[in-house]
Amino acid sequence: MKEGELKCAECGRTWPVRGGMPHLVFPEELQGDDARSRELWDRIARFYDWIAALTGVIQGVNGAEVQRDLIARLDLRPGRAVLETAAGTGSNLKVIAEQMGDQHTAFGLDISPRTLTRAARKLRDFRPPPELVVGNAAHLPFADNVFDAVLDGYGIKYYSDKGRAIREMLRVVKPGGKVVITDLGLPPEKPRSFRQRLLLLWIPGFADGSPIDLIPDDVKDLKLEWDAHETAYTIEFHKAGTYTNP
Numbered sequence: 102m103k104e105g106e107l108k109c110a111e112c113g114r115t116w117p118v119r120g121g122m123p124h125l126v127f128p129e130e131l132q133g134d135d136a137r138s139r140e141l142w143d144r145i146a147r148f149y150d151w152i153a154a155l156t157g158v159i160q161g162v163n164g165a166e167v168q169r170d171l172i173a174r175l176d177l178r179p180g181r182a183v184l185e186t187a188a189g190t191g192s193n194l195k196v197i198a199e200q201m202g203d204q205h206t207a208f209g210l211d212i213s214p215r216t217l218t219r220a221a222r223k224l225r226d227f228r229p230p231p232e233l234v235v236g237n238a239a240h241l242p243f244a245d246n247v248f249d250a251v252l253d254g255y256g257i258k259y260y261s262d263k264g265r266a267i268r269e270m271l272r273v274v275k276p277g278g279k280v281v282i283t284d285l286g287l288p289p290e291k292p293r294s295f296r297q298r299l300l301l302l303w304i305p306g307f308a309d310g311s312p313i314d315l316i317p318d319d320v321k322d323l324k325l326e327w328d329a330h331e332t333a334y335t336i337e338f339h340k341a342g343t344y345t346n347p
């Protein structure tokens with residue numbers, strides 16, 4: 102996308118386009134955890150891939166396998182449209198684009214422009230490259246019912262309003278479409294293993310449980326699984342309604 106600004110044809114409001122990415126951040130003045138997240142992730146963007154690799158070692162998992170299994174949950178097919186919220190440095194989007202070939206419509210959104218700048222470098226050889234948007238997962242700048250699947254990979258623990266972010270994922274996914282949310286976490290009311298304690302030292306905040314209680318009642322096929330030696334969870338569900346295969 103060209104540098105400059107995007108103008109809303111209806112209200113005349115403008116939004117900057119920098120580094121080839123539209124900045125569609127709502128609210129414009131980020132508050133609380135969201136402001137802190139952007140500052141934190143901009144600061145550590147260049148180390149993030151190393152941090153993720155080391156986290157996988159502490160969890161005792163093969164990161165590439167975990168990623169393949171995660172993305173398999175999205176039921177990708179050529180022609181489908183996928184969004185990753187909290188896309189970070191683009192590792193998941195790279196696998197998504199590889200699997201879908203030139204028939205994909207893949208979008209990655211993140212609150213941190215610097216992580217997305219790194220993603221853009223990782224993804225620049227794909228034709229078409231996934232579209233990257235600077236934005237807030239709790240205020241997605243997309244129309245209703247447009248994606249076949251939405252992935253939130255390791256982002257939700259940072260959101261100031263997790264419930265709103267989940268409702269936004271449901272709003273933008275098509276009826277019958279799939280939402281997958283994964284993050285580090287600990288199953289409640291179980292003694293902590295050595296691995297879990299080590300990970301707690303490495304990533305404070307990882308002690309959170311899963312946000313399963315925030316999933317609205319009207320979703321279908323809701324599942325929660327604990328994996329990676331019970332250091333991570335994955336929640337998946339379908340939006341109510343009948344899915345129309347593209």
Ligand SMILES: C[S@@+](CC[C@H](N)C(=O)[O-])C[C@H]1O[C@@H](n2cnc3c(N)ncnc32)[C@H](O)[C@@H]1O
Pocket residue numbers: 135138139142153186187188189190191192193210211212213216236237238239253254255256259260261
């Ligand atoms: C642990 S990284 C995950 C990156 C990537 N999904 C992955 O699996 O490697 C968490 C990401 O969440 C993003 N993030 C935090 N709060 C956010 C928000 N409110 N909206 C969108 N992204 C957010 C951070 O900027 C960071 O890139």
